[in-house]
Amino acid sequence: MDAAQRDALPSGVVAGATSSxxxxxxxxxxxxxxxxxxLPAGELPPTPHGTTIVALCYEGGVLMAxxxxxxxxxxxxxxxIEKVFPxxxxxxxxxxxxxxxxxxxxxxxxxxxxxxxKIEGTLLSLEGKANRLGAMIRANLPMALQGLSVVPxxxxxxxxxxxxxxxxxxxxxxxYEELEHHSVGSGSVFARGALKKLWRPGLAEDDAVxxxxxxxxxxxxxxxxxxxxxxxxxxxxxxxxVNDDGAHRVSADRLAATVADIVARRTIEGREA
Amino acid sequence: MAQQFYVSxxxxxxxxxxxxxxxxxRGRSVVVISFLGGIALVAENPSPTLHxxxxxxxxxxxxxxxxxxxxxxxxxxxxxxxxxRGYSYDRADVSARGLASVYAQSLGTVFTxxxxxxxxxxxxxxxxxxxxxxxxxxxxFDGSIADESGYLAxxxxxxxxxxxxxxxxxxxxxxxxxxxxxxAALQAPRLEAANGSxxxxxxxxxxxxxxxLERDAHEVRGxxxxxxxxxxxxxxxxxxxxxxx
Numbered sequence: 001m002d003a004a005q006r007d008a009l010p011s012g013v014v015a016g017a018t019s020s021x022x023x024x025x026x027x028x029x030x031x032x033x034x035x036x037x038x039l040p041a042g043e044l045p046p047t048p049h050g051t052t053i054v055a056l057c058y059e060g061g062v063l064m065a066x067x068x069x070x071x072x073x074x075x076x077x078x079x080x081i082e083k084v085f086p087x088x089x090x091x092x093x094x095x096x097x098x099x100x101x102x103x104x105x106x107x108x109x110x111x112x113x114x115x116x117x118k119i120e121g122t123l124l125s126l127e128g129k130a131n132r133l134g135a136m137i138r139a140n141l142p143m144a145l146q147g148l149s150v151v152p153x154x155x156x157x158x159x160x161x162x163x164x165x166x167x168x169x170x171x172x173x174x175x176y177e178e179l180e181h182h183s184v185g186s187g188s189v190f191a192r193g194a195l196k197k198l199w200r201p202g203l204a205e206d207d208a209v210x211x212x213x214x215x216x217x218x219x220x221x222x223x224x225x226x227x228x229x230x231x232x233x234x235x236x237x238x239x240x241x242v243n244d245d246g247a248h249r250v251s252a253d254r255l256a257a258t259v260a261d262i263v264a265r266r267t268i269e270g271r272e273a
Numbered sequence: 274m275a276q277q278f279y280v281s282x283x284x285x286x287x288x289x290x291x292x293x294x295x296x297x298x299r300g301r302s303v304v305v306i307s308f309l310g311g312i313a314l315v316a317e318n319p320s321p322t323l324h325x326x327x328x329x330x331x332x333x334x335x336x337x338x339x340x341x342x343x344x345x346x347x348x349x350x351x352x353x354x355x356x357x358r359g360y361s362y363d364r365a366d367v368s369a370r371g372l373a374s375v376y377a378q379s380l381g382t383v384f385t386x387x388x389x390x391x392x393x394x395x396x397x398x399x400x401x402x403x404x405x406x407x408x409x410x411x412x413x414f415d416g417s418i419a420d421e422s423g424y425l426a427x428x429x430x431x432x433x434x435x436x437x438x439x440x441x442x443x444x445x446x447x448x449x450x451x452x453x454x455x456x457a458a459l460q461a462p463r464l465e466a467a468n469g470s471x472x473x474x475x476x477x478x479x480x481x482x483x484x485x486l487e488r489d490a491h492e493v494r495g496x497x498x499x500x501x502x503x504x505x506x507x508x509x510x511x512x513x514x515x516x517x518x
Binding site for chain 1: 322324327328329349352353356357359360361496498
């Protein structure tokens, strides 16, 4: 986009008929989008990947947590990366896959929801948000076929209610509603096993945080691409809870205490596998 | 063969300006006013859904008078401009000054080149870290732009409303006090019209549209979006606590 375009209202904008930022930018400025480039043939250099995200419903809302490790092949590329983000006031999303594109898709999705809200003067429905995210992931399909895939997990509550809902996606933008709990990323098989044993109906929020952190600990135990809680650097997972009051990040203090409990218990048990 | 009459450019511009001014003067007024905790945007507007006041971006709000379809399309264009800019650079790089000059460009172009000028007047307000860092820009139908300090009034009988604000406004006032000033100013044309011919109907919360740009939204509410619409009950309560009903 050149400077002249950026600093004026492009023709057609004034009478623009779309409430979607994605549609508008696709039309007026496709080069701004994270996807949609046709990549030349050839091997892609290694890129950082994000790994495990877990999400679960609890009594009064829904919770999402992500570990903090990004890997590039067998190397640790980053120990502080954040993979769970607030999408708007009542929803959050987590991303696994190629970190560079995923982070931009998150940014685009956040603007998309805020843009709709400002233009229309009302929030999108939760289904509507989930469908928009699906459209973005589908738009990334050509990149995914070249190895740059992004797989999100989306969770939220319908504004004014406290019933949490979860949506998972495949690289074609297919959208699937999940019940109770779900996990995506390379450590997800292990995390899901943990969730199956630890999750129960009617979990309180504090217990839900513990279950999510424990599932991530289990994932990091068996998956080299998932980072566990780092007691030396004091790096804890990123955890968001969403209830009828909105999305809130769980504080580092609360997570430090949760991690300390889990580590203490496992140290006493001293189990091997 | 039809005879082409010569009309001087001065006359054309004057006719267009008169036309736009007439359109704007038919509407009700809007007041944008700075206070200690932010900027209040207050409009006389009985409709709960057709807004004269809107959110543009994090710390930037919009208010307008005139033809609804024209200023609504300008508001949407402003949202698109701000969102594209914030997405391609950073949220911090979207400023009221930038937006106001883009509006000035568009309005100026339409005024000189199109069939009919926009019958609108706009205000773009950006809440700053302190009251003297607030920016309130006034944009008129011909693309003129002015930087107002503290407050502005637009719409029907705007000079009277503006004068009333000039008499009362002072920096450092709280929201309740400032809202009372704004409502009193918006009421001034009615009082004047009723002078001599009986009772003037006073403006109640139900016929006001009020939004504020909060100075410390990030610290207090943890959001980057300073714009907050006040519902009728909240406006009613603020006006009543100030000693009037």
